Amino acid sequence: MTNLTLEDARRVIAAAEAKATEIGQPMNIAVVDSGGNLVAHVRQDGAWIGSVNISINKAWTSKAFDISTKDLGDNSQPNQQFFGIQNTNGGKVAIFAGGIPLSRDGVVVGAVGVSGGSGEQDHSVAEAGVAGF
Amino acid sequence: MTNLTLEDARRVIAAAEAKATEIGQPMNIAVVDSGGNLVAHVRQDGAWIGSVNISINKAWTSKAFDISTKDLGDNSQPNQQFFGIQNTNGGKVAIFAGGIPLSRDGVVVGAVGVSGGSGEQDHSVAEAGVAGF
Amino acid sequence: MTNLTLEDARRVIAAAEAKATEIGQPMNIAVVDSGGNLVAHVRQDGAWIGSVNISINKAWTSKAFDISTKDLGDNSQPNQQFFGIQNTNGGKVAIFAGGIPLSRDGVVVGAVGVSGGSGEQDHSVAEAGVAGF
Amino acid sequence: MTNLTLEDARRVIAAAEAKATEIGQPMNIAVVDSGGNLVAHVRQDGAWIGSVNISINKAWTSKAFDISTKDLGDNSQPNQQFFGIQNTNGGKVAIFAGGIPLSRDGVVVGAVGVSGGSGEQDHSVAEAGVAGF
Numbered sequence: 102m103t104n105l106t107l108e109d110a111r112r113v114i115a116a117a118e119a120k121a122t123e124i125g126q127p128m129n130i131a132v133v134d135s136g137g138n139l140v141a142h143v144r145q146d147g148a149w150i151g152s153v154n155i156s157i158n159k160a161w162t163s164k165a166f167d168i169s170t171k172d173l174g175d176n177s178q179p180n181q182q183f184f185g186i187q188n189t190n191g192g193k194v195a196i197f198a199g200g201i202p203l204s205r206d207g208v209v210v211g212a213v214g215v216s217g218g219s220g221e222q223d224h225s226v227a228e229a230g231v232a233g234f
Numbered sequence: 235m236t237n238l239t240l241e242d243a244r245r246v247i248a249a250a251e252a253k254a255t256e257i258g259q260p261m262n263i264a265v266v267d268s269g270g271n272l273v274a275h276v277r278q279d280g281a282w283i284g285s286v287n288i289s290i291n292k293a294w295t296s297k298a299f300d301i302s303t304k305d306l307g308d309n310s311q312p313n314q315q316f317f318g319i320q321n322t323n324g325g326k327v328a329i330f331a332g333g334i335p336l337s338r339d340g341v342v343v344g345a346v347g348v349s350g351g352s353g354e355q356d357h358s359v360a361e362a363g364v365a366g367f
Numbered sequence: 368m369t370n371l372t373l374e375d376a377r378r379v380i381a382a383a384e385a386k387a388t389e390i391g392q393p394m395n396i397a398v399v400d401s402g403g404n405l406v407a408h409v410r411q412d413g414a415w416i417g418s419v420n421i422s423i424n425k426a427w428t429s430k431a432f433d434i435s436t437k438d439l440g441d442n443s444q445p446n447q448q449f450f451g452i453q454n455t456n457g458g459k460v461a462i463f464a465g466g467i468p469l470s471r472d473g474v475v476v477g478a479v480g481v482s483g484g485s486g487e488q489d490h491s492v493a494e495a496g497v498a499g500f
Numbered sequence: 501m502t503n504l505t506l507e508d509a510r511r512v513i514a515a516a517e518a519k520a521t522e523i524g525q526p527m528n529i530a531v532v533d534s535g536g537n538l539v540a541h542v543r544q545d546g547a548w549i550g551s552v553n554i555s556i557n558k559a560w561t562s563k564a565f566d567i568s569t570k571d572l573g574d575n576s577q578p579n580q581q582f583f584g585i586q587n588t589n590g591g592k593v594a595i596f597a598g599g600i601p602l603s604r605d606g607v608v609v610g611a612v613g614v615s616g617g618s619g620e621q622d623h624s625v626a627e628a629g630v631a632g633f
Contacts, residue, residue, distance in 0.1 A: 103369060106279050136402015137549055138283040142275040146239050150271040165550025179578045182619035185595035188586040190553045191457070283403055284431025287456045312445045320454040329451035353448035372545050404549040408541040412505050416537040 104134050105203060105211040109234065110141040113203065113213050116233020120226045121145060121217070128217035128226055129156035132203070135210045137164045145217070152216035158193050159200030159223075160214030165190070167209045170200035171224055199223030203234050236268060238336060238344040242367065243273040246336065246346050249366020253359045254278060254350070261350035261359055262289035265336070268343045270297045278350070285349035291326050292333030292356075293347030298323070300342045303333035304357055332356030336367050370400050371469060371477040375500065376407040379469065379479050382499020386492045387411060387483070394483035394492055395422035398469070401476045403430045411483070418482035424459050425466030425489075426480030431456070433475045436466035437490055465489030469500050503533050504602060504610040508633065509540040512602065512612050515632020519625045520544060520616070527616035527625055528555035531602070534609045536563045544616070551615035557592050558599030558622075559613030564589070566608045569599035570623055598622030602633050 110132035121128040127148035132140045139160075144153055159170050166173060174196040177183040187196045198220035203211040213230040215223045243265035254261040260281035265273045272290055277283075292303045299306060307329040310316040320329045331353035336344040346363040348356045376398035387394040393414035398406045405423055410416075425436050432439060440462040442449040453462045464486035469477040479496040481489045509531035520527040526547035531539045538559075543552055558569050565572060573595040576582040586595045597619035602610040612629040614622045 107276055110276075134402070136283065136400070136404060138277070138402060139275060139286045140277050142272060143240055143243075144271070144273050150269060153272045162550065166548050183596055184577065185573065185586045185593075186554070188591055189557060189594060190550055191591060194550065282432050284428065284456055284460065288452070291455060307451065311450065320451045325454055325457060327451075328455060330449055373542055376542075402549065404543070405541060405552045406543050408538060409506055409509075410537070410539050416535060419538045 103208060103210060105132070105140065105205075107140055109211075113230040113234045114141060114143055117213065117215060117226050117230035118143070118145065120229030124222060124225070126218040126222050128215050128223070129153050130226070130230065131156040131160040131214045133160040133164050133212050133214075135164070137161045140211070148217045155195060155216035156199070156214045158214065159195040159216060160212045161193050162195045163200035163202045163212035163214065164209060165194075167202055169198070169202065170195050170214075171198035171220070174198065199227055201227045201231050203231060235338060236341065236343060238265070238267055238273065238338075240273055242344075246363040246367045247274060247276055250346065250348060250359050250363035251276070251278065253362030257355060257358070259351040259355050261348050261356070262286050263359070263363065264289040264293040264347045266290075266293040266297050266345050266347070268297070270294050273344070281350045288328060288349035289332070289347045291347065292328040292349060293345045294326050295328045296333035296335045296345035296347065297342065298327070300335055302331070302335065303328050303347075304331035304353070307331065332360055334360045334364050336364060369474060369476060371398070371406065371471070373406055375477075379496040379500045380407060380409055383479065383481060383492050383496035384409070384411065386495030390488060390491070392484040392488050394481050394489070395419050396492070396496065397422040397426040397480045399423075399426040399430050399478050399480070401430070403427045406477070414483045421461060421482035422465070422480045424480065425461040425482060426478045427459050428461045429466035429468045429478035429480065430475060431460075433468055435464070435468065436461050436480075437464035437486070440464065465493050467493045467497050469497060501604060502607065502609060504531070504539065504604075506539055508610075512629040512633045513540060513542055516612065516614060516625050516629035517542070517544065519628030523621060523624070525617040525621050527614050527622070528552050529625070529629065530555040530559040530613045532559040532563050532611050532613070534563070536560050539610070547616045554594060554615035555598070555613045557613065558594040558615060559611045560592050561594045562599035562601045562611035562613065563608065564593070566601055568597070568601065569594050569613075570597035570619070573597065598626055600626045600630050602630060
């Protein structure tokens, strides 16, 4: 299986939602497949509407470059090797924490993207999603 | 309640999914709230990737104009009163069947958008979603 | 194999190029994979520069909806069920002949898109590409 | 000859591919002509899908300003003379390493763009492409 299913995505989202509820911060959570295309998205009640787009783009970015958006962000600051990458791909590249690849047998088959809180919160909720995968 | 919740959206999506499975056509299903902002989206396994955007835009359009995209489409053909509306709003206006408003006590509080089959199929799956609301 | 490789794409392009040369019309030829992402593109010497984008979008569209752009176009004329689809997906939907899905064992694993001549020429060169797959 | 041909582009791409294979990092490689228009692109198996756009834009940028994207990047950091250039031209300007002009008899007739690894890797693969020209 070199891709993921809607059932996989729902399992990831459920785990991420549980974590968001635990820390008391409503989130947008998105999952994309191996081609970077959206499989599922939820916005928890009270989560920021500006984060719909961000959660989807974080998931896309993590799959598009097979890297967490946190790590990509470290490389995309001024004077770093990828500074400017945030202006490519028609504005779909997110360079702050909250997107993490989803791997099966060592192959990236999709990604989860979370947006709605601090960078640290977003990343920890995404990690919970990965653990649920 | 002048808005809808994630739980509402999931109930709508579940009903729409059941109908899509019944007719054997995998679908993208999206629900937006009273602000036109995405609450939840799913792409069933095997559904068209080009329909991710369309399902979301059908939902947005139905709420944006408080009308089904089927009816809006009838008014947006060449020589009709809204011809050209599909070029507005940054490309978010969908003018073909599959988007239907979600109302509570006579007030439109959101909308469902479905894409993945023929116009008739999309509309019938959206209707099933409305019935589930 | 639910996807296609660069070697597959090159075989498709070579067959399409041969046909374009045979009919004396230089073409842009593009191949996308199962996720709709570009695998390879060539513009033959003398082919229209405006067709770079079109060839890529025809390939994307054929995979995005698992249909030839010729057939999609028939359904997207005024008063047809998909009229307006050309305004979705950020302008990536091409609704005129030249894009055809690439299937393996009955599953669409990518698509070829051709642009540079008449609709009939584009479609016939795309067909040659499919035959080469 | 004030322009380059598809045959030229293929020679550049073949040389770049060989280098990418040698360093074990799959790449996206694109070549544009004197008008900045795409002549050919390949994505090696396993290369990042987010780098399709970047490779093409690096090539476009190098021709558009007759400079390597590495050098342009040095001038586009905060407080440098071209800071902000990455927001121009509809998002097509890439300001990180991997794009290099292709010259014939001292005249820039096109450019190669590479994306898929570190900035250093991308630049070295682009240099191999230039050497193959």
